[in-house]
Amino acid sequence: LNGKVMVTGGAGYIGSHAVLALLDAGYEVVVVDNLVTGFDWAVDPRATLVTAAIEDEAVVRATIRDHKVRAIMHFAGSVVVPESVSDPLKYYRNNTAATRSLLESAVVEGVPHFIFSSTAATYGTPVKVPVQENDPTVPINPYGMSKLMTEAMLRDVAAAHPINYCALRYFNVAGADPQGRSGQSTVGATHLIKIAVEAATGKRAAVSVFGTDFDTPDGTGVRDYIHVSDLAAAHVSALELLVAEPSKSHTLNAGYNRGFSVNEVLDAVDRVTNMTIERRYEGRRAGDPAALVADNAAILAALPWRPERDDLETIVKDALAWERKLAERG
Ligand code: UFG
Incomplete structure (x- = not known):
């Protein structure tokens, strides 16, 4: 360069x-x-x-x-x-x-x-x-x-x-750096996977599920x-x-051209942690679309880049490892 x-x-x-x-x-x-x-x-x-x-x-x-x-x-x-x-x-x-x-x-x-x-x-x-x-x-x-x-x-x-x-x-x-060098440390985060791993480490009692009546296979919001x-x-x-x-x-x-619902994400967190994290089913959050998934043909054509950690459990595991580190640090 x-x-x-x-x-x-x-x-x-x-x-x-x-x-x-x-x-x-x-x-x-x-x-x-x-x-x-x-x-x-x-x-x-x-x-x-x-x-x-x-x-x-x-x-x-x-x-x-x-x-x-x-x-x-x-x-x-x-x-x-x-x-x-x-x-x-x-x-x-x-x-x-x-x-x-x-x-x-x-x-x-x-x-x-x-x-x-x-x-x-x-x-x-x-x-x-x-x-x-x-x-x-x-x-x-x-x-x-x-x-x-x-x-x-x-x-x-x-x-x-x-x-x-x-x-x-x-x-x-x-997710977070697989070598544990960085992760999401944001105070007061609002993102689903971050919130779920905070619940898994005892930082929260439960996870709210915002909306169960979307036009998606299980009614909860789908994201990539x-x-x-x-x-x-x-x-x-x-x-x-x-x-x-x-x-x-x-x-x-x-993005990865595939979506998971809120319930599918929380199921993955339960599997990875071997816990049953409490879900509180609530109304929709303002401004949330039902589903948002990337068509990623353009990025795959433009770049030699290929996804390597697109497995949902891998994403959750890496997020959880970082959350545990933050919890130890206090
Ligand atoms: N959700 C819950 N409970 C929570 C948090 C989120 O059910 O406690 C749901 C949301 O309703 C949504 C999904 O989980 O269906 C994902 O929500 P996030 O808040 O994690 O993320 P958003 O999809 O709202 O938004 C994020 C970024 C935006 C970005 C967008 C693009 O915050 O900057 O993804 O998809 F534009």
Whole structure:
């Protein structure tokens, strides 16, 4: 690459796994993170950590120059869907406006490659399952809209300036580094697998099941759960594609083309833990589509990347191992 990769949000859940994947592949990494939701201890010591906000253009531009940054992987942002409904301007600030600043720094300093954490929430309620990249994007919450607006900026910036990008639309990210070096440490997490392993380690009494009357085989919501280490590997693979073909940009679903219901996920957690975790059947959560599964033909065609940890029990086992580590740490 002839320079380093800047990872924004590298102290967070997905970003810290991308840092590991990059370092393991031999890249040099500088992390920019304001540590509002991330943790400095989550950044592998082989990487340099710059504690700053991504919209701080003076610091970001100096970091790009000092570290000869040739690619940016942009994970920093706010990610809680219900919060985006109650505080939309936080999402348009932290996701859309902050990324505008970061892109300006990248363009002014001539960074040639950009990889963006987008989301399946850009589809809203998908017109079909599995959903394809060129299906309509009609977000049903400010979180999804804040990310879709960033996709639009990327498209326009790449048309005007010598920079190419890959926007990866993540489905439901779960699991933890199989070597136990990182995992989901988020305080007050809302994600199903994280909540279930918290229940398994005694941090919660039960798991709520939000909605039992969806149009799905067992009535509970269906999602495409992707292992965080597979997702991190997809970023490294996408970077290699951007470098190989500098005139082309990509928007790709990051998922496995298979879905599991909430009950199937909780069954897997029960099997892995040999427990029967209490389920509390409740009403639907606002804004939840019945099913969201990735058509992943495009990413499989674009990248040599292939899923390695797509087995649901593997995802749960890795998430559980990390949760036990967090519990020991107290
Ligand atoms: N669920 C429960 N109980 C819980 C938590 C979740 O039943 O305690 C259910 C939800 O209703 C849904 C499924 O489990 O059916 C998954 O919910 P998550 O909260 O884990 O994830 P979401 O599908 O709501 O959203 C996640 C990310 C978004 C992303 C989306 C894409 O938070 O950023 O996946 O699929 F856009």
